[in-house]
Amino acid sequence: MTTQTTDIPPAEQGEQRSWLREHSELGVCALLLVLGVLVLTDALTMDVDIAQRGPVGPKTVPVVVGAGLLVIAALLAVDVLRGGRGQAEGGEDIDLSEPADWRTVLLLSGVFLGSAVLIEPLGFPIAGALLFWGAAFALGSRRIDRDPLIAAGLSLVTYVVFNNLLGVPLPGGPLMGVL
Template sequence: MTSSLGSSSTGSVNTVDKPVNTSGNGGRASWWRGHSELGICVLLLALGVLVLTDALSMPTDFTQRGPVGPKSVPVVVGSLLVLVAVLLARNVFRGGRGEAEGGEDVDLEASTDWRTVLLLSAAFLANAALIGTVGFPISSAILFWGACYALGSRNLVRDPLISAAVAVITWFLFNELLGVPLPGGPLMEVL
């Protein structure tokens, strides 16, 4: 870059020569780089529409007490997701940009730890794949233990025991106390 200082009758003028883009698609890439938050807007909008359509197609054949039924909370959540997506998109198009977090315990120069992300994703996918066959307590224990392992805990006795206890307690709370049926799997024949 070169800078030249010129003067005119109104005073001095600073000009900076900008490099010419010869790649052909650099304009589009730089536009997306400056508006990358639009990806979050699309994700929030899609999630909001999904929640709204699912909530509005929910059957209400069971007893409903008063005007607030099972559709109320999902409709509010879906509407708020759509509203946040629209407001965020408006902010991005008006030039707003998210600022990087500036805390003393955050290393802004550190790259993403893809190993941790992949291990957590594998634990969630294993839970989703196994919940129908082995039941909620076993698949959730695998999820909890996988999350512990992915986040750095290496205690091979304590972690599986705590994970199993949390999974069984969670199943019991939802299934027995709240009345939300979760698949018990073969472990429930033992308990």
């Protein structure tokens, strides 16, 4: 049996592990840095075939998100190296002895999958309204007089903003000529 020897004395190995353990948040910084570089690389090399309708084009949001990730990674790294530490989570307001609410999970999954299937034939305004209304119902809201109206309004506003103002084409379905 062979044993490996290292040039670092055991005391220094312990110090290195201790330093890394005390600065473990640097791993999050590295992850944010890699994600920021990836998002910026994809955004800047994006081939855009659509004519830009205004000052905000399809590359704007990814560039802002990528730059934000890089800034946050740098600020977090500086804070960690200066001795800042994240506080341990005190726990959430949940009772771990209670079983999972699979009914809500399955309802939300069904609503999401249903809207994904219905978005092409019905269009975003109708499928989006069903998505918003179904999600509100699955999460416990039972206001039948109010929820469908809020869902329809939210879906229509989302459709108009994305389709007409931002230039992101969404399927309109039967409402294509109306909006």
